[in-house]
Amino acid sequence: MATTSESQLTQGGNADPDSRSKQGEIFDLLSNHRRRYAVHYCKREGEPVTLGDLAEHVAAWELEKEVEEITSAERKRVYTSLQQTHLPTLERADIIEFDDRTIELTDEAAELDVYLDVVPSDSIPWALYYLGLTVVGAVVMGGLWLEVVPTETVPELGWATLVFALFAISAVVHVVQSRRMRLGEMERPP
Template sequence: MATISESNPSTPDGTGQDDQLPAGEIFDLLSNQRRRYVIHYCKREDEPVPIGDLAEHVAAWELEKDVAEVTSAERKRVYTSLQQSHLPTLERADVIAFDDRTIELTDEAAELDVYLDIVPGDSVPWGTYYLGLAAVGSVVMAGLWLEVIPTETVPELGWATLVVGLFAASAVVHVVQNRRMRLGEMERPP
């Protein structure tokens, strides 16, 4: 059974092989939209899913249609691709358990969440946001140290509380947005 890791360290027996996927293989695995759709659908259903239902939903998402509007040819094209390529790839990575009829996520699939941090195209990456927030906090703290910022109306502790409060509020928004944008959390995949 493969587990997911940042690297692929040597095992104690000296073979240099273990059962962990390196990050590069994980990114390759997740680079395909159909495979991400499979993970999304399986997470959303949270039980074994029939391959036919999976194929219908993946086709609908790819074609931006309702499931009822997907033609049998569109469904069959996705079904064939899933069965011959994508599901075996996910199964070899031990992300899903797959037989001829049903697919279900394995426990190892939960470890993919850290690699699936989805940032909407119209938002600022959180790293950049926190860097800017740290810069603002540093300017405020420097202003207090240099006595440039007046402390008569707002004491130093008030300014420090404001900076910490901004970081805390930002962290709460960050966590809520990340949970909302995860695969399997919404009707349609992000």
């Protein structure tokens, strides 16, 4: 599994080909919602799970129902798909160990969070947020340098502290939200 250090840019300005290949493989694995849901459920449980329980929860999330409302036909359709396609795919990628009825995450599964930056539909990406915050900070600092920002009521150090505080608070909120949005951290998968 590629780590951050493995995906550093090479002298030519392109990512390491092996790293790109591994990233592509991981993105392909996670592109299917049933595989993401399976990993989410296993992470949330924190111990080996049965295929039956996994199928019930995945079907419930897919159909936006409670587990108790899932019919046997809905459960069986997901069970078969997981058993024949998705779990063997995750096992070949060394994300899980699957022994016919029991699924357990491997150590490699912990590294998947690096590839998931879940952005809720009512939110903006953090990179864009920080860019906007940087623009605000640059305007304030530029205004101080050009002496157009009032320093009678708020001294220069106060403005600098305000900009720093905005970044610090944003970083704390970002860390908390990112941890909450990881696979396995919420009741329903992101």
